[in-house]
Amino acid sequence: MSLTFTATLAERGFDVAFELAPGETLAVLGPNGAGKSTLLTLLAGLLAPSMGRAELDGTVLFDVGADRRTLVEPRHRGVSLLAQEALLFPHLTALENVAFGPRSRGVDRTAARATALSWLDRVGAADLAGRRPGRLSGGQAQRVAIARALAADPSLLLLDEPLSALDVTVAPAIRTLLRDVLVDRSAIIVTHDPLDAFLLADSVLILDGGRVVESGATAVVLTRPVTSFGAHLAGLNLVTGLRTAEGFRSEEGWVLPLADTAPEGTSLALAVRPGRVTVSRSAVTAPGTACIAAEVDDVEHRGDLVRLHAGGMAADVAPSDVVALGIVPGSRMFLGFRHEDASIYPL
Amino acid sequence: MRLEAAPLDAARLPRWVVAVAVVGSLFVVLPVVAMALRVDWPDFVPLVTSESAAAALLLSLRTSLTATALCVLFGVPMALVLARTSFRGQRLLRSLVLLPLVLPPVVGGLALLYTFGRRGLLGSSLSALGIEIAFTTTAVVLSQAFVALPFLVLSLEGALRTVGTRYEAVGATLGAGRWTVLRRITLPLVLPALVSGAVLSFARALGEFGATLTFAGSLQGTTRTLPLEVYLQRETDPDAAVALSFILVLVAIAVVGVAHRVRPLGDLAPPRAPSREAARA
Numbered sequence: 352m353s354l355t356f357t358a359t360l361a362e363r364g365f366d367v368a369f370e371l372a373p374g375e376t377l378a379v380l381g382p383n384g385a386g387k388s389t390l391l392t393l394l395a396g397l398l399a400p401s402m403g404r405a406e407l408d409g410t411v412l413f414d415v416g417a418d419r420r421t422l423v424e425p426r427h428r429g430v431s432l433l434a435q436e437a438l439l440f441p442h443l444t445a446l447e448n449v450a451f452g453p454r455s456r457g458v459d460r461t462a463a464r465a466t467a468l469s470w471l472d473r474v475g476a477a478d479l480a481g482r483r484p485g486r487l488s489g490g491q492a493q494r495v496a497i498a499r500a501l502a503a504d505p506s507l508l509l510l511d512e513p514l515s516a517l518d519v520t521v522a523p524a525i526r527t528l529l530r531d532v533l534v535d536r537s538a539i540i541v542t543h544d545p546l547d548a549f550l551l552a553d554s555v556l557i558l559d560g561g562r563v564v565e566s567g568a569t570a571v572v573l574t575r576p577v578t579s580f581g582a583h584l585a586g587l588n589l590v591t592g593l594r595t596a597e598g599f600r601s602e603e604g605w606v607l608p609l610a611d612t613a614p615e616g617t618s619l620a621l622a623v624r625p626g627r628v629t630v631s632r633s634a635v636t637a638p639g640t641a642c643i644a645a646e647v648d649d650v651e652h653r654g655d656l657v658r659l660h661a662g663g664m665a666a667d668v669a670p671s672d673v674v675a676l677g678i679v680p681g682s683r684m685f686l687g688f689r690h691e692d693a694s695i696y697p698l
Numbered sequence: 699m700r701l702e703a704a705p706l707d708a709a710r711l712p713r714w715v716v717a718v719a720v721v722g723s724l725f726v727v728l729p730v731v732a733m734a735l736r737v738d739w740p741d742f743v744p745l746v747t748s749e750s751a752a753a754a755l756l757l758s759l760r761t762s763l764t765a766t767a768l769c770v771l772f773g774v775p776m777a778l779v780l781a782r783t784s785f786r787g788q789r790l791l792r793s794l795v796l797l798p799l800v801l802p803p804v805v806g807g808l809a810l811l812y813t814f815g816r817r818g819l820l821g822s823s824l825s826a827l828g829i830e831i832a833f834t835t836t837a838v839v840l841s842q843a844f845v846a847l848p849f850l851v852l853s854l855e856g857a858l859r860t861v862g863t864r865y866e867a868v869g870a871t872l873g874a875g876r877w878t879v880l881r882r883i884t885l886p887l888v889l890p891a892l893v894s895g896a897v898l899s900f901a902r903a904l905g906e907f908g909a910t911l912t913f914a915g916s917l918q919g920t921t922r923t924l925p926l927e928v929y930l931q932r933e934t935d936p937d938a939a940v941a942l943s944f945i946l947v948l949v950a951i952a953v954v955g956v957a958h959r960v961r962p963l964g965d966l967a968p969p970r971a972p973s974r975e976a977a978r979a
Contacts, residue, residue: 395871425870432871438864442886451882455874503872 353537354507358393358403358413365389365400365561371507371554373408374535378542378552378569380584385558387541391509394539395432396425408506426455431505435512437492439484445471445495446480452503470498474528490521494528501532508533510540514547526550545573545584557581575696577620588628588664590621591698599695603662605643607690618698625658627692628666632676635687642687647680661686730947737944738937745941753919754927755945761835761923762903765842769899772843773850774892778884780851781858792855799848806844807912814840814913837914838921842903849902850895857891858884894957901953905946 353373359366365386371377379387392398394405394412399422405412412428414421431452439448449467450460458466471477476494484492493513500508513529514522529540530551540551548555548569555572557565557580565572565581576582582589592601594617598609607621629635635642645662652658656667659678664686668678678684738745745751780792798806814821814831821831831837865887869879885892907925914921916930924942931939 395867397867397871425867426873426875428871430871432868434864434868438868440865440869440883440886442889451869451874452872455869455872455878499872 358400378548381558386561429506431500437496508538623693625665758924765903777854803908807909841909846899846902849898853895
């Protein structure tokens, strides 16, 4: 393992453990206040845990227990932090900002400038070398900040929502740049955007209330979520239920036949995209189709679609259907989806 | 009819508020004008270059600059400790450090006398070593530094708190040691506040009267600074007193100008969300 991490922070109710393989990128997702930033500040050394131990490439970052207290200073950790805001030193030029890391590690001025220039070139900001941060746009500043973080040659790169302060027109270009520089680099990216997780990360850690609620390979966690937050992130309907003699039996009581031979009583989850869920006034009894009677709780506009929530499920329908079917909160509807559109997996 | 929100300007204020403000401003400006009118301009240069005047002027500049240097030397670490650490009794310490700001200078001079005077707390030991401080030029510098120090500490501590620790944290994660962070990040960020704090300290040192008179006395060429000279000449040669006073007024105007001009540069302000235009890379 490149990184092993276990830490508790009593006063924030934080208790998280995970591992990171060398060269892998981990995305940390979770609602506000879940402890995502706490995790990064603990790793960067800007916060001390009440108990725990972390090792990066065999070197201890912190080791705090009842009878021991090792806290390596941030500068000796080999961990660079890239924050939401670029936080470029305002009194230094872009080049001097990027050269700051190598200079601080004792590289001489000429070599540090050469390193800085090559990193600026790598992030597509070589022409900005002589500019002060006050004269850089948000996207340009974030490019320089990426170069600065990488020029320090970190063993681990921490990214704290690096795209969220950027204009929507700039974010895709920076995301592409990150995808490029994160290849074969140990990194942890805190984000609230599942797209970042899909495009940048090999594995995902979902935190809630200071605890890990889901973790695993990105593709697995975001296609087979086991918590409602994970399902929300992945944009999926999650229905929990049990394996019974008839097949999958949801907690609400509807049944879906199953071909597999999982033992009866196994807890199962069913995931289906809201776009695959149809809504009708009368029950659909076609073979290979699930049909659930439910009362509409809420109707919301989503771009060119209308999302309605009923019986714990979401369904995306065309605005014209909403009018044709007379869907309003409180109306009774039948939700349907084809069996092959749902994936069912053990919890 | 167009109803639009105009910025609140003087025209929107009740007239009596403006009237009172004008009276207040005149109260500050008129005495300066009165003094300028009273200056004996044809003899101005001879008056301020007489032997005693020149001695006082040179002594004042020398001691005030030395006192300012002392303020920077000790004030910067003090401001850093107050702004960047937390310990028991820190609030009390801050209040005590700011004490010379509110203390009558004469009382400050007396306190210095009982510290560094011949029979003072430290003075008696220094005296045994053959070092006399009271009633020397050193005493002038100490008096000035004593009253001027809070200006530097106060202005620098405020700036350190405003800048925050985020840049320093970034510096540390980039591998910079504490000294490097201080030298290359913290101090450059608060440099404007350091300069204006030093200028204010210099002005306060230059104007120092009470503590100097009590602790250093009034010996021409040794401890008689410009304010003391003005006070003495007021009796014997009012024209010289006014001319010297006017020099102090000019210095004060210059200081206010500099302190106002040295503002944090626009790009040193705390970072804010980039505007939509600026965000387009």
